[in-house]
Amino acid sequence: MKHFDFDIYSFISMESQMSFLSQEDIQQTFKDFPCTKVISCVDYFHRKRKLGQCHVYSYPFLMKSYEYITNNFPGGYYPHVRIVYLYDEHPFEHEFFRQISLAFPLMSRLTLINDCSQNSKQTININQNFGIIRYYHLIELDIRRCRDDYTEEFLNRKTYLHNSISLHINVESFARITQNFTRNEIRINCSKVNEIFLYGENKYSIQSLQNYFPFAKID
Structure with missing residues (x-):
């Protein structure tokens, strides 16, 4: 055979x-x-x-990367994949990200491109651990080219990130989801970032960003 x-x-x-x-x-x-x-x-x-x-x-599937994943993703189990690239012209909902986290348990790099708003906004009770999506091995996250919904999806308490994350983010999007650096509920995941790459027009003070990313080198 x-x-x-x-x-x-x-x-x-x-x-x-x-x-x-x-x-x-x-x-x-x-x-x-x-x-x-x-x-x-x-x-x-x-x-x-x-x-x-x-x-x-x-x-x-024995390859190290799986690219251009859409909502049409067939599912399965991909333990060899380390690099994942998501793109669609339809929104990615919260349960889609749960499917991705389970399909690629050893994913270390994730890129997301999507400018469609999510249809349903999830509110997660932090005492309900089954509702939290966990990325235990993720060390690089690129969410600079997506709607604010997805920036919040990954930085809010509905998502668990591993320590020492390298984050690529649009600074204007980050300012919007933090309501000009006044929201506290995303600070837990932000504190796990050790390097942040900012994109867009940075008209905000380094101190405002450093308050959210206390352990990060800011580029």
């Missing part, structure tokens, strides 16, 4: 297409791989990118 391991991404401009392939169409092309489980994800981005993407891979 032979098993073929592969990981294939393909992209195509939607403006040049008259018809679009489905996930079932892609799966059908691998019908002659009886000894290999094949997973396919097909997404079309109509709003901004005018682009279609297809990701096809063998499972179990």
Whole structure:
């Protein structure tokens, strides 16, 4: 019995297409791989990118990175993946992030791009530990290119971050979710940041930022 391991991404401009392939169409092309489980994800981005993407891979997935994950993510268990990249033109809800944290238990780097507001805003009782999403191995988090909802998603008490995080963040977004540096409930996760990279127009004092990131080198 032979098993073929592969990981294939393909992209195509939607403006040049008259018809679009489905996930079932892609799966059908691998019908002659009886000894290999094949997973396919097909997404079309109509709003901004005018682009279609297809990701096809063998499972179990042995690669170190998994990119361009959308709400169409098929799930599964990916213990080899360390680098994760999330992008969609539809909102990522709180339960989606729970799915990601469970699917990639050893994820160390996470990048998120999404400018769609979440439909449901979760309020987590900090005494209900089952409601908190935990990232035990995350050491680098890039949330500079996303809606304020996601900045709050990762810095509020609904998320548990490991100590010594490197954080990439839009400073104006951070100022908004802290109500100009007056909210206290995100200080726990902020205190775990040891290096922060700021993007956008920084018209705020270093002292205001240092109050939230007391142990961080600010770049």
